[in-house]
Amino acid sequence: MIYLDHLASTPLDPLVLEAMLPWMQPGAAGNPHAAHAAGWRAADAIEEAKGEIAALVGARPGEVVFTSGATEANTLALLGGLPPGGGCVVSAVEHASVLGCLPELRRRGHPVAVLPVDGSGRVDPADLERALTELPGPALVSVMAANNEVGTVQPLAELATAAARHGALIHSDAVQALGTRALDMEALGLHGLSLSGHKLYGPMGIGALILRRPFRPVPPSAGGGQQRGLRAGTLPTPLCVGLGAACRLARQRREEDARRVAELRDRLWRQLCRRLPGIRRNGAAEDGDRLAGCLSVTLPGIDAADRLLDLPDLAVATGSACHSGAGEPSHVLLALGLSAADAHASLRFGLGRGTTEVEVDAAAGRLADLLKA
Numbered sequence: 001m002i003y004l005d006h007l008a009s010t011p012l013d014p015l016v017l018e019a020m021l022p023w024m025q026p027g028a029a030g031n032p033h034a035a036h037a038a039g040w041r042a043a044d045a046i047e048e049a050k051g052e053i054a055a056l057v058g059a060r061p062g063e064v065v066f067t068s069g070a071t072e073a074n075t076l077a078l079l080g081g082l083p084p085g086g087g088c089v090v091s092a093v094e095h096a097s098v099l100g101c102l103p104e105l106r107r108r109g110h111p112v113a114v115l116p117v118d119g120s121g122r123v124d125p126a127d128l129e130r131a132l133t134e135l136p137g138p139a140l141v142s143v144m145a146a147n148n149e150v151g152t153v154q155p156l157a158e159l160a161t162a163a164a165r166h167g168a169l170i171h172s173d174a175v176q177a178l179g180t181r182a183l184d185m186e187a188l189g190l191h192g193l194s195l196s197g198h199k200l201y202g203p204m205g206i207g208a209l210i211l212r213r214p215f216r217p218v219p220p221s222a223g224g225g226q227q228r229g230l231r232a233g234t235l236p237t238p239l240c241v242g243l244g245a246a247c248r249l250a251r252q253r254r255e256e257d258a259r260r261v262a263e264l265r266d267r268l269w270r271q272l273c274r275r276l277p278g279i280r281r282n283g284a285a286e287d288g289d290r291l292a293g294c295l296s297v298t299l300p301g302i303d304a305a306d307r308l309l310d311l312p313d314l315a316v317a318t319g320s321a322c323h324s325g326a327g328e329p330s331h332v333l334l335a336l337g338l339s340a341a342d343a344h345a346s347l348r349f350g351l352g353r354g355t356t357e358v359e360v361d362a363a364a365g366r367l368a369d370l371l372k373a
């Protein structure tokens, strides 16, 4: 299998697995919230993990709230984060876990603004200024750090400055950015940030919402009051430790990963261009404005999803893949201005830490052979 779908999920790094394994042994039993030695040991390991997570994003350990993943983190931030009567501003290219909150916010009477993006997928900070001027009352802004379908990086610093000028809180879904880009919540002035273990070579089923004052969403569930009541439930020690280890590795490796993966992405693009005339690239043109590991392309006239079925040993995402096989054209590609037909003719390659030149060359060759046939 040639796995070029790292934006959907990254394989577990062996060092992360190694860090987790001791906490999965029978001898490691102990509720991390319990008041005895076994509980304290687990609680200490979780505290250490929070330190690693906080260090990756420029926050403090006490600001980390574990969740089951970024979907839950985004939902808690948006559905729990609006003050009564407060407005919400998001971009048109947010993940479904953000956009999916909007109907409920509207139902509750919150004004909602959805910012357009340009042809590369970028939000214009002037549009945020305008939206915040028009919204009555306090607002929560949520704009992702980098897009999961086309890799476009958003101008978070300018967006945070605009939010601050209007006294709005700003949250960012940073799931895709953290593996290859530095991001400092304190320096940027972000109040909330979502991340996910399985996009960072960590375990599935764990993520975090980082909350900086004065952002304090109201949780949907009651329970044992764990995590300062923000997300009740016993913390899964092995997963928390794994997320911590993944964040430590990301901090150590992100520069090297970004450089290597961007080279492979460009190599893949050159090969596809040579073999498939008419192919177009989606997203930002400049290296600084796009994710190292993402290459989104359109092959006009080709039903990508359909044809890919003939390449079962190549894992690549299609223009509708992010909606778990729903078959709808991607809302992201449509927001960039692509037609529904072109969105269906699009593929997303997600390159990662383990990707090799041999794999990239083989993927380009097999795709070209298939699509030309």
Ligand code: PMP
Pocket: 007, 008, 068, 069, 070, 071, 072, 095, 097, 144, 146, 147, 148, 173, 175, 176, 195, 196, 197, 198, 206, 207
């Ligand atoms: N946000 C973005 C940008 C994503 O790419 C994803 C995963 N596709 C999510 C949120 C959801 O993350 P999780 O799988 O951890 O719920």
